[in-house]
Amino acid sequence: MSVETLRKEGxxxxxxxxxxxxxxxxSTLINALAxxxxxxxxxxxxxxxxxxxxxxxxxxxxxxxxxPGTYSLSPYSQEELIARDFLIKERPDxxxxxxxxxxxxxxxxxxxxxxxxxxxxxxxxxxxxxxxAKGYQIDTKAMQEMLGAPVVPTVATKGQGLKExxxxxxxxxxxxxxxxxxGQDVEEAxxxxxxxxxxxxxxxxxxxxxxxLALKLLEADGEVLRETGLTAxxxxxxxxxxxxxxxxxxxxxxxxxxxxxxAGLTREVLRKTRAAKTDLTERIDRIVLNRFLxxxxxxxxxxxxxKLTFDVSTxxxxxxxxxxAGPLRRWTEAFLGLLGAPAWTVSLAVDGVIxxxxxxxxxxxxxxxxxxxxxxxxxxxxxxxxxxVMDRAMHSxxxxxxxxxxxxxxxxxxxxxxxxxxxLESPRDKALTAVLVPLMSCGARLPVYVLFVGAFFPxxxxxxxxxxxxxxxxxxxxxxxxxKRTLFRGQAPLFIMELPxxxxxxxxxxxxxxxxxxxHFLLKAGTYILAVSVLVWFMLNMPWGVQSTKDSxxxxxxxxxxxxxxxxxxxxxxxxxxLLTGIIAKEIVVGTMGEIYAAQAQESEEGPRPTxxxxxxxxxxxxxxxxRDAGANVVSTVGIASLQAEEEGQEGLRxxxxxxxxxxxxxxxxxxxxxxxPCVVVAIAMRHEFGTWKWFGLAFLxxxxxxxxxxxxxxxxxxxxxx
Amino acid sequence: MSLAxxxxxxxxxxxxxxxxxxxxxxxxxxCHGCGGSCDxxxxx
Numbered sequence: 001m002s003v004e005t006l007r008k009e010g011x012x013x014x015x016x017x018x019x020x021x022x023x024x025x026x027s028t029l030i031n032a033l034a035x036x037x038x039x040x041x042x043x044x045x046x047x048x049x050x051x052x053x054x055x056x057x058x059x060x061x062x063x064x065x066x067x068p069g070t071y072s073l074s075p076y077s078q079e080e081l082i083a084r085d086f087l088i089k090e091r092p093d094x095x096x097x098x099x100x101x102x103x104x105x106x107x108x109x110x111x112x113x114x115x116x117x118x119x120x121x122x123x124x125x126x127x128x129x130x131x132x133a134k135g136y137q138i139d140t141k142a143m144q145e146m147l148g149a150p151v152v153p154t155v156a157t158k159g160q161g162l163k164e165x166x167x168x169x170x171x172x173x174x175x176x177x178x179x180x181x182x183g184q185d186v187e188e189a190x191x192x193x194x195x196x197x198x199x200x201x202x203x204x205x206x207x208x209x210x211x212x213l214a215l216k217l218l219e220a221d222g223e224v225l226r227e228t229g230l231t232a233x234x235x236x237x238x239x240x241x242x243x244x245x246x247x248x249x250x251x252x253x254x255x256x257x258x259x260x261x262x263a264g265l266t267r268e269v270l271r272k273t274r275a276a277k278t279d280l281t282e283r284i285d286r287i288v289l290n291r292f293l294x295x296x297x298x299x300x301x302x303x304x305x306x307k308l309t310f311d312v313s314t315x316x317x318x319x320x321x322x323x324x325a326g327p328l329r330r331w332t333e334a335f336l337g338l339l340g341a342p343a344w345t346v347s348l349a350v351d352g353v354i355x356x357x358x359x360x361x362x363x364x365x366x367x368x369x370x371x372x373x374x375x376x377x378x379x380x381x382x383x384x385x386x387x388x389v390m391d392r393a394m395h396s397x398x399x400x401x402x403x404x405x406x407x408x409x410x411x412x413x414x415x416x417x418x419x420x421x422x423x424l425e426s427p428r429d430k431a432l433t434a435v436l437v438p439l440m441s442c443g444a445r446l447p448v449y450v451l452f453v454g455a456f457f458p459x460x461x462x463x464x465x466x467x468x469x470x471x472x473x474x475x476x477x478x479x480x481x482x483x484k485r486t487l488f489r490g491q492a493p494l495f496i497m498e499l500p501x502x503x504x505x506x507x508x509x510x511x512x513x514x515x516x517x518x519x520h521f522l523l524k525a526g527t528y529i530l531a532v533s534v535l536v537w538f539m540l541n542m543p544w545g546v547q548s549t550k551d552s553x554x555x556x557x558x559x560x561x562x563x564x565x566x567x568x569x570x571x572x573x574x575x576x577x578x579l580l581t582g583i584i585a586k587e588i589v590v591g592t593m594g595e596i597y598a599a600q601a602q603e604s605e606e607g608p609r610p611t612x613x614x615x616x617x618x619x620x621x622x623x624x625x626x627x628r629d630a631g632a633n634v635v636s637t638v639g640i641a642s643l644q645a646e647e648e649g650q651e652g653l654r655x656x657x658x659x660x661x662x663x664x665x666x667x668x669x670x671x672x673x674x675x676x677x678p679c680v681v682v683a684i685a686m687r688h689e690f691g692t693w694k695w696f697g698l699a700f701l702x703x704x705x706x707x708x709x710x711x712x713x714x715x716x717x718x719x720x721x722x723x
Numbered sequence: 724m725s726l727a728x729x730x731x732x733x734x735x736x737x738x739x740x741x742x743x744x745x746x747x748x749x750x751x752x753x754c755h756g757c758g759g760s761c762d763x764x765x766x767x
Contacts, residue, residue: 527742528743531746535736538732538736681747
């Protein structure tokens with residue numbers, strides 16, 4: 001049945017699956033086609049589940065399904081299974097196979113497997129511009145004839161070739177294509193299996209693509225045998241002949257045949273017009289992947305990220321802080337006063353909501369700045385190198401460098417990092433990586449660091465922040481080594497790591513992905529951080545009419561926990577209460593402190609009140625000044641994070657923490673916040689991903705013990721050294 | 724505190740607990756590692 005027939009029958013919807021190797025640009029292609037914002041990164045494994053986008057083309061509604069990147073359709077990892085299950089069970093009308101034109105031979109292996117499915121395939125020869133720049137000439141016409149499938153050169157990042165690709169996909173949809181031929185022996189064996197199937201299990205031929213099913217039975221594919229209820233003996237007579245002719249392992253034999261076809265095809269269609277010269281990627285890699293320089297360069301890159309994060313964001317942090325602590329607070333009070341609201345509602349709005357949520361929002365510029373620089377590193381291809389240079393350290397804890405990718409994602413938020421563990425093949429690796437991910441310092445912990453670094457270490461904020469991130473990584477390696485010898489015994493799997501070429505990410509892509517990463521902090525602020533801030537206000541004011549917050553329910557809970565924290569240097573009820581509420585989300589630690597210290601901050605603010613217009617003018621001028629300061633900080637060679645000079649806004653809370661912490665106990669507190677139990681959302685993600693609370697339970701236990709021990713060593717060790 | 728105040732407090736408390744349950748448990752913290760697919764346009 002052709003598209004024209006479908007059109008006559010009034011069918012207006014087509015499903016197009018987009019498949020391809022990791023990092024071949026599938027998500028970029030869908031984003032360019034459908035205007036969606038699927039996450040894109042210049043590293044393999046960004047898409048770990050199938051995602052959809054809808055697109056109208058002429059009078060067609062096209063459902064584009066972005067499948068996880070896979071090198072093959074063998075059932076050895078979760079993303080391969082997700083991709084394969086979708087193609088077999090949902091039978092899309094056409095598959096767009098996104099092929100990296102700079103890496104033709106490796107990508108064509110998957111193409112061969114896609115062609116086996118009996119679903120029409122269209123090849124998008126993507127990253128075509130880079131292939132041309134490398135001097136590659138690809139004879140697409142010959143390729144098309146040899147494969148029996150349309151081939152369209154595309155450059156998804158620039159939107160080139162996409163219209164032609166869609167048209168080719170529509171023309172190809174539902175039209176049968178010839179499958180690759182694997183030679184007489186295999187074809188005869190397939191015929192034998194198909195004949196047996198039609199006699200003994202004809203229903204299976206209707207449920208699966210028949211040739212593909214026969215191939216899988218020849219290969220004794222475990223998943224297919226399990227699903228169909230057949231045994232490996234089913235294909236016995238046909239397999240026996242193949243075994244006699246080609247050796248025992250039919251699966252390996254079939255893989256060789258596919259590789260052979262891919263290699264042969266590549267040789268036929270690819271011409272390299274100039275001798276391969278050392279390109280930029282190779283030159284950079286010689287340095288950043290150097291055995292001795294790799295890790296120092298990674299640490300230096302992270303330091304630069306933190307330094308820039310502070311330099312860019314601090315003026316804006318001060319501006320948002322001044323806006324929430326001043327005008328917003330005053331306007332809310334005035335507005336509620338106009339409505340004649342009772343005093344407790346003013347307190348709830350000002351001390352609870354603005355004191356709690358507002359104080360978290362103050363740090364949004366830091367979070368967005370850090371997400372921007374991390375997105376830049378991801379998009380440039382450097383993050384894949386970071387995983388590569390960490391490979392040796394990861395092997396010491398029985399993991400592969402591939403496990404470091406979910407951990408790096410954890411710098412943004414631990415939750416997607418937990419989900420990203422599904423790119424790992426073995427359940428052991430997934431579980432071990434997931435229990436180590438919460439040690440990666442996520443963006444939610446930044447507000448705590450920024451507050452304390454600003455109060456105690458204003459001279460070197462970037463370095464102190466960097467030391468905390470390095471502490472997190474070091475603890476992950478240490479705990480991993482211990483777990484490898486106890487709970488997670490086993491060897492690290494062997495796996496080839498892909499190193500994508502370096503690319504300069506476009507500003508548009510950087511801004512979109514920074515927003516995608518950062519926006520959930522805003523969502524959190526509007527939902528559960530708001531809810532917790534209100535609950536904290538209740539707990540600080542209950543029993544109703546309580547005179548001192550110390551005697552409130554939250555104060556009592558804090559007092560009960562405080563003795564356990566005393567050896568760590570922060571055994572106050574305020575710190576203990578903040579750590580308790582921070583279990584919901586780590587940024588709530590500062591939100592709670594903001595509420596607890598709100599009264600003191602308010603007292604220090606007494607004085608003549610500016611008018612509404614004066615407030616507006618101050619806000620506008622303050623923003624312009626912040627933008628100027630941020631620019632000056634970035635261009636300054638020495639860099640001046642202006643945390644030390646602020647005598648306004650957050651100063652109330654900084655002053656309050658200065659009165660209860662010393663620099664040493666402040667650092668111990670930050671280390672405790674870094675390491676103590678994962679937040680509730682991470683707990684839910686672990687339960688969702690693994691179907692059990694077991695791994696969260698393990699993370700909860702070991703992290704609590706680790707956080708307490710490390711904070712104790714820092715504080716008591718520092719005191720012993722006279723700090 | 725008047726009865727009206729008490730009722731308001733109770734309502735706010737209940738709404739807060741519901742918001743917490745909805746955003747944390749039902750929406751899994753609005754942070755599913757969805758990679759932006761949450762924004763995918765739904766077909767009519």
